[in-house]
Amino acid sequence: MPPSEDESWTPSGGPTPRSAMRCVRLLLGCTSAAELLGTVLAEGPGWITGEGSALYLLDSAGMLRLIASHGLPDWAHERYSTVAPESDLPAAMALRLQRPYLLSPEHTSIDYPNRNAGMGTGMVAVVTLPMVVDGRPVGVLALALAHRGTVPRRDLDVLETIAEACGHRLHHLLDHSDARPPREAPAPESDAGLAHPLLSLAVRAAGHGAFERDLVTGESYWDAAAFRVAGRPATPDGAAPELERIVHPEDLPDVQAALAEALASGGHYRIGYRVLRQGGGVARVEESGEVMLDVHGRPVRIAGLLADASPADRPKAPESPKTPESPGGGPAGARTALLLSLTRALSRAVTVRDVTATVTDVVRPAFGAASIVLDLVDEGRLLPVSHTVYGGPRRAELTRLADLSADVMRHSLARSAPLFSDPGRTARRGDPLAPAAWAVLPLVASGRQVGSCLITFATERAFSREDRTLYSAFAGILAQSLERARLYDTHHHRASELQRAMLPRTLPRLPGITSAARYLPSTEGMQIGGDWYDLLRLPDGRIGLVIGDVQGHNAEATAVMGQLRSGLRAYATDGHDPAATLARTSRLLAELDTELFATCLFLALDPADGRLTGARAGHPAPVRIGVDAGAVELDLPGGPPLGVDPGQPYPLAVDRLEGGETLLAYTDGLVEDREEDYDESVQRMLGGLELWARQTGPGRIGPAPALERLADLLTLNVTERRSRPDDVALLLLHRMPSVP
Template identity: 70%
Template structure:
């Protein structure tokens, strides 16, 4: 049993409806078959306050070290620093193992104790629970789970976590015993010689199954095989305990199966997660073998494929039916090439912007085609400008820039002639020793217009058949149309964004008696614009007006309506109307506009001298007051959203904001999470504000230079780390300064 095999819940379990329960999660854990499945079950079926981002499961390896066996949402720096943990260290996993007790890290610790916190979930508003996995007094590993708790973790929640950890420990213990027993009862034909008794479980599982392991870095394109994978393909193997760079798979797979393999890989890369592929391999001795590839496409926190790992096995050895022998007909090959073209077309059809198209080409088309690199240039004012390097950072970005410089002439030539260019085996067109071993240059032309040029390079020499060239030419046309559509979208989006930017305050006015900070984040779905707005209005009598609003929708119409409402409300406010009367008039204005949209809004006025705070609310979330180490929602009765009832009234509430207190007004996109009850999300934010206040020495310090801006960044950072942002986010912070401020 492979403890790091891909997690794929049983088909019937994925269809179960209803709320999550701890007992149901425990039952599913006791049925799990791998470390990854155990972690995935907790994240999918456990309590909703286990966020998943930054969770990990460690197993003790043969050397007594804690080795990462499964993870979810860990940034690259965490994999680099913490994939292997010394039990004698002071890291949380080591402490939990030595103490045999749960270690809780508060958000304060996760934000300060470890490096590069901004790269992951260490925002200071996320807690971490680290639990030892112990069975009958024997430690086998550690489970670390990221929590949504932003204050104290309740005892009842700790009990739930420890129950889940105990179930994980017992299931892992059973799986490990099962695998170690298999070492002494190997199936016929399996080599057992030279394998250490305490070899890591993954190696034992692969040995028992007669399978070879592979690991591919999708960023660099580097692939490693172990010795059994080499032997499966009939190649000279590296030493048993080592891995070596994999050969070019395109030279080993039967030509009739290669397009099928590429199409299947494109589908797997597009969807992520577990996959299974089958293909024939031709060996040097003339024999062939039916290979089954079981792997998993691993995604980063942004949903991009970054790694593929899995096992390669002989189907005939494991009892699978052999595929038909290669035939002479080209029909199956033509169908497979069509399937590959269709898979890549589907991928590009989901791309909206030029960056999306570039990412799809880099993340999916490049590895599916077995390419080493891909350079995409777009025509801009008659010149070819590279765009593919924008989706990468680090050394690989430099490599793409070098390739662009190296190939600029041939890419321009192919585009001018509108004819694809392909390298021939042994050809050195440039004479440059750094030139790729094989390449294809595709001119991108749509509706008679030059769009750009695409260079695809390969690490080893290859011959492009007539059918290959036809497929690449067809793909060039599809890519050109996708880019043309994406450029049109980007143009519309740029104009809409400029419109929205023009309607929001370029900066907040500096006003006596207060300090302020504001943030706005557009939605990441649709046109990535919306109707959220904020405003800070100096009033004629010395008071200050605070406005936060949210127009329904995420499109250009919502932005335009937002601009009209902002102007109208500002005019009513500066005329001297109180918040209730201002909202009444603004609601009437919206109902008279030629639109079906409505809006929520909150309007407050503050006298910075006396602290008097007047407010009215139109279906909008109430403001939050931060005082001392506490944060509470203000009692502010409200009326209907603007534009719903033109004759509706809005109650006026009168209160006071003391010196040293801070107000937060926001739109619901700041807290709204589709996987959590809205009220729970608000309470988590309030807990985070209290934690921030304790950590920074009290809300009174918010008036110091930069402190309020740091709080605004902290609040929005939690939003930016989400996989998607379906709604806009706007927030406005106001702090009434102390006399000495």
């Protein structure tokens, strides 16, 4: 759950750091299980990854039932939706032991997909925490963690506190859901309206009619009170009617515009509008809700309340600028507001993937569409992009829909004219997948054919002249956004190819050692940077390990990186020791026409006797992973970054790498986290390396598969972050116990 505005910003305008106390305070105000889990993921420590997290509630039959989740695959929902307390699954173990039950990355790797691993991913730690209130078990909270090794005691304390807060809040919500207002008997249809478990927790504690919209599946649920507010009979499963069928036609564009704004930004919103009661008559309602975002900032659910705001029942509340009676409003003004909202959302999209995400997350629910399929022109052909990029569990369905609509999408683009279905004349021809209503929009920007867009609806509808104008205008906006995004993607692809060409395609096979490397670009800015690594053959059979980081994330940083890599390689292979090599490379950088500087580490290893010499220029110290399961930073005095003081010499350190020991060299992007102190991040990594070495065992670290596995585990914490502001490079070098 996104924090409220007054809590999420400091007086200086920066974001408030996450804290356990803040998370607990927000948890105690949640009104549903989904909101509880969302708050833990959004406000809890950054090392809670989100993927594979779940909330289980203990039902009256004594079974653990899954009531909220994030990032669980379909098979996990099917297999673990109900967990028996006597089973060996992690959730059941935590409940029986009444303490946190932890699966380390090694356990999830070995056991997965064995039933004992439960939701193990094989890549991260999984912790299940019992929720107990006054000695009574309430449920279990399962979270995936980005810890690569042991979970420190301080982190377990935080997790137990969060679980305790979730348990108390769930217990409170359950008590309120069981309590009936004494002045009013429950309506006969109330059980049907509360069939959805999340609503039964969220609504009964609020007092008004409540709703929930799943933005992933497109399904909407109302409780019984919401049906009464709208003047509609409750459906057996609580499925809500479509907005287009109940909202007054004059107010519908306003509702869509307000919804688009809320979806684009997340958080709370409120809007008033008129609804058409069944059997005639109009009632005014006020909708107050919140758009909930996942850990990647994408909207996944809307939940809120519907209140009767008819003048006969209560004084009319002041209207917000988004309500139907706002100045300059009316249907025409509302449609303009909707287009502006969609334009703002699309203007923030940078890549084609971003555009597709905006179409999926904002445009589809704002239009009330069942599906949207985008086809892009590629070498004269229309190729589908949306359902292959963002299909998720509906990928197969969207693929069949794209196949079904391919001809009409090509026809619309060839004519450069939109096509709309005609109610009563659109025959499905026995195909249950054929949509009840649809619009096909040609996407043309600056006279160029960009692609075609299919928008489908679950129920038949008539497209008025105003509707057709609206969709045609949206097609122009979408085409411009896609054209801009494709140009960016092309530019970025070329820059990335340039950067990859400057990095080693493969590491050389050198006698006496095994090695592994990883490189991950930044996800911000140009998504390219100046991190590099190298493994060199040096004179006299020695081996050189080089890793560096040029300041900046742009094409200039990449170009400077290439020059430095070439220069350092030349100096090193000429026989200069690491200190002299760095001194010469620093002078080279100072002579280049750039204001950038760089950090660098250069180690030279003799695999025959393990003699190690090294120097570093403002770079993080390398880590030695020993056969005794220790993981410590090498005592390697450093000098200034390259290019800062070209006349400054670098101290040369001498050490020894024993047979069976491993060296890790990395750039600071591997451990740097905006939400954590840098030194704490380093210590967390060292603890994880120590646990990994202890579990792997002496003599088993050296083989290439084990070293590749370690490289994956080291980069896992980075790949699970919401964003990656810096490049990441790492190089692992293991000295074999004996040299042929």
